Amino acid sequence: MPGRIEDYALVGDLLTAALIGRDGSLDWLCLPRFDSPACFAALLGDENNGRWRIAPVAAYDDPAPPAATRRYRGDSLVLETVWETDTGRATVVDFMPRRDGAPSVVRIVEGVSGTVDLRMDLRLRFEYGSVVPWMHREHGQLTGVAGPEAVRLSTPVPLTAHGHAHTADFTVTAGERIPSVLTWQPSHLPAPGPVDPFEALRRTEEYWSDWLRPFSYDGTYREAVVRSLITLKALTYEPTGGIVAAPTTSLPEQPGGVRNWDYRYCWLRDAGMTLEALLRSGFTAEADAWRGWLERAVAGRPQDIQIMYGIGGERRLTEWTADWLPGYEGSRPVRIGNGAAVQQQLDVPGELMDTLALTLSSGLRPHRHLIALQRAVLDHLEKVWSRPDQGLWEMRGEPRHHVHSKVMCWVAFDRAVRLAEEHGRPGPVDRWREIRDRIHREVCERGFDAARGTFTQSYGSRALDAALLLIPRTGFLPPDDPRVIGTVAAVERELSTGDGLVRRYSTNAGGSGSPDGLAGSEGAFLACSFWLADALRLTGRADEARTLFERLLLLRNDVGLLAEEYDPVAGRQLGNFPQAFTHVPLIRAAYELDRHETGRQ
Numbered sequence: 001m002p003g004r005i006e007d008y009a010l011v012g013d014l015l016t017a018a019l020i021g022r023d024g025s026l027d028w029l030c031l032p033r034f035d036s037p038a039c040f041a042a043l044l045g046d047e048n049n050g051r052w053r054i055a056p057v058a059a060y061d062d063p064a065p066p067a068a069t070r071r072y073r074g075d076s077l078v079l080e081t082v083w084e085t086d087t088g089r090a091t092v093v094d095f096m097p098r099r100d101g102a103p104s105v106v107r108i109v110e111g112v113s114g115t116v117d118l119r120m121d122l123r124l125r126f127e128y129g130s131v132v133p134w135m136h137r138e139h140g141q142l143t144g145v146a147g148p149e150a151v152r153l154s155t156p157v158p159l160t161a162h163g164h165a166h167t168a169d170f171t172v173t174a175g176e177r178i179p180s181v182l183t184w185q186p187s188h189l190p191a192p193g194p195v196d197p198f199e200a201l202r203r204t205e206e207y208w209s210d211w212l213r214p215f216s217y218d219g220t221y222r223e224a225v226v227r228s229l230i231t232l233k234a235l236t237y238e239p240t241g242g243i244v245a246a247p248t249t250s251l252p253e254q255p256g257g258v259r260n261w262d263y264r265y266c267w268l269r270d271a272g273m274t275l276e277a278l279l280r281s282g283f284t285a286e287a288d289a290w291r292g293w294l295e296r297a298v299a300g301r302p303q304d305i306q307i308m309y310g311i312g313g314e315r316r317l318t319e320w321t322a323d324w325l326p327g328y329e330g331s332r333p334v335r336i337g338n339g340a341a342v343q344q345q346l347d348v349p350g351e352l353m354d355t356l357a358l359t360l361s362s363g364l365r366p367h368r369h370l371i372a373l374q375r376a377v378l379d380h381l382e383k384v385w386s387r388p389d390q391g392l393w394e395m396r397g398e399p400r401h402h403v404h405s406k407v408m409c410w411v412a413f414d415r416a417v418r419l420a421e422e423h424g425r426p427g428p429v430d431r432w433r434e435i436r437d438r439i440h441r442e443v444c445e446r447g448f449d450a451a452r453g454t455f456t457q458s459y460g461s462r463a464l465d466a467a468l469l470l471i472p473r474t475g476f477l478p479p480d481d482p483r484v485i486g487t488v489a490a491v492e493r494e495l496s497t498g499d500g501l502v503r504r505y506s507t508n509a510g511g512s513g514s515p516d517g518l519a520g521s522e523g524a525f526l527a528c529s530f531w532l533a534d535a536l537r538l539t540g541r542a543d544e545a546r547t548l549f550e551r552l553l554l555l556r557n558d559v560g561l562l563a564e565e566y567d568p569v570a571g572r573q574l575g576n577f578p579q580a581f582t583h584v585p586l587i588r589a590a591y592e593l594d595r596h597e598t599g600r601q
C-alpha cells in the first residue's frame, strides 16, 4: 500500500520525475515525460499497479521494520535513504541522471557497516498500472515490453519471476556498491547504450551544484528556499521551459474523496508565480525559457488563450478517468487530463501582464511577438472583464463575479498603464487608465461587504476567499487601507483551521453546500496560508507573520517537500505533491520576512 503523501521524496531528470517512499518503494513514475502514462502507479492503488522497491528484507513484513532516515545529498536531487538494521547499515542512493538519449532511474545500494540483507521487488506495469508487460531477458538485462514501451533493468542482482513480480534477495557488505539502472525506451528501437551508474551519479551531483551557482541568498531560511528552488527546477520540463504544477495526478484533497485532479500540466497562473520566484533568485535562464514556452503556447487569437497547456504547449487536455485504479487510499476517480483547461478564469490575463512586466523590469529583453500579444490580450479583456468566471480555484459550479478575478483584471490594465508610463511602451493609455479605474470602482462597490468590513468571494455573496489576501501585494489598495485590514482579519476569523492555517474558501458556506459544486471538504490550503503570512507582514503584523511562516516550515516533510494542502486534524499532507503553488509563496515569504528584518535592523 502507498505511504502517507509526506512519506515520498522526489527524484527527476527535468523531463519527468519519480516518487520514492520511505519504505524504499518507487511508487510513481511517468515515462518519458511528466504527462506520459505511468509505468509505476502503486501510489494510486497498490503494488500490483506497479512499483520498484529496494529495502532490507526485514522492512517487508516485519511489524517493527528497521528505521530509515533520508536526506538529499547536499543541494541536489540525489536522494539517500539510510537503513539501520540489526546486522549493519546500508544506504540506497536514488537519482535520475540528466538524459543522454533514454530516461533512466539509478538506484545504488552501498554497504556502510556490517552486512545487510535486502530485497528487490520489481513490478512493471504500463498504462497507469493496467498493462502487465511481457518480461524476458535480453543481452543480460531484464526487459519488459508491451505495445510502444520497453523498460530494461540492468543489475548484477539476479531476479526471478514470482507471478507478475520479479524479486531478488541479496546481501551488501561494508564498502560494497551494487547498482541497478532502469531505462525506458520506445519498444521498436534498439537497446540504448549502457549507463555508467557511478559516472552518472558524479555528473548529477555536479549538475546541481553548477545550477545553484548564481544563487546568492544567505538569509535565515536558506535551506528551505534552496530545497523549494530545486523542487521548482525539477518541475520544469527542460526541452520547452514549461513548468508543471506538480508531477502527480489525483492525490486527494480529502482522503477517500472526489477532489482529485491531474496537475501534470502548465498553468499560466502557477508558472507565472514560479517565474517570479526564479527571477528573484537569479535564475534568468529558466525565466527566459518559460517566456519562450509561453510565447509559443499562447500564439494565435487572444480569445483562444487557455488558462493552462500541456508541457509542450498542447491545448487538448481532455479529462478522463482511469477506472481500474483504486485511487490513493480509495480516493476516486483517478483523473487523467484536466477539464479546467477550457474554463474562463479572468485572473489569468492579470497574472500574465504582471509576469511580463516583471520580466521586463528584470532586464530580460522584450520579444516583439509578446508585445503584440499583450495588446491583443488587453483588447480582448476589455470585452470580457465584466463577465462572470470560474475564478482561480477553478470552481466547477455556475460562473460568478469573483472578486479576486476582477482585481486581477485591474492588475492587467494597471501594468499596461505602468509599462506605457515607465517604459514608454505604446498603447491607448488613457483608455486603459479609464477601464482600470472603472474596475476599481465596481469591485469596491459590489465586492465589498461594508457591514462586515471585508471583500467577499464574489459580488453579493457573504462567502470569503483566501485569494483576497493577495490584494495588498497587487497595489489595488495600500496595505494599511481599512478594507484590506478588515479582509485579512475576516479571512483569519472565518477560514482559519484553528491553528493559524487557512482554507481557501469554505466548502460549507452558510450551510448551502460548497461553492465549487463538489461533495466533501478539504484541508488547509498551504499557498493561502503562506499568503496569510505575507499579508500579516504587509499589514504591520510582522511578528505574527514570522510565527505563522515558521509553523508552516515545520509541515515540510523530512526532505523539505510540501503538497498542496494539509490536514491539521490528522496532521498529514494532502493533495498533489510536491506542488509548485506551495513552494513558490514559501520562497517569497522567506525573502520578504528577511528583508523586513534587515530593514528593521
Ligand SMILES: OC[C@H]1O[C@H](O[C@H]2O[C@H](CO)[C@@H](O)[C@H](O)[C@H]2O)[C@H](O)[C@@H](O)[C@@H]1O
Pocket (backbone or CB within 6 Å): 245, 261, 262, 263, 267, 269, 270, 338, 339, 340, 392, 393, 394, 395, 396, 516, 581
Ligand atoms: O479545486 C478544484 C480545482 O482544483 C485544481 O486546481 C487547483 O490547482 C491548480 C494548479 O495548481 C491551481 O492553479 C488552481 O488555482 C487550484 O484550484 C484542478 O486542477 C481543477 O481542475 C479543479 O477544478
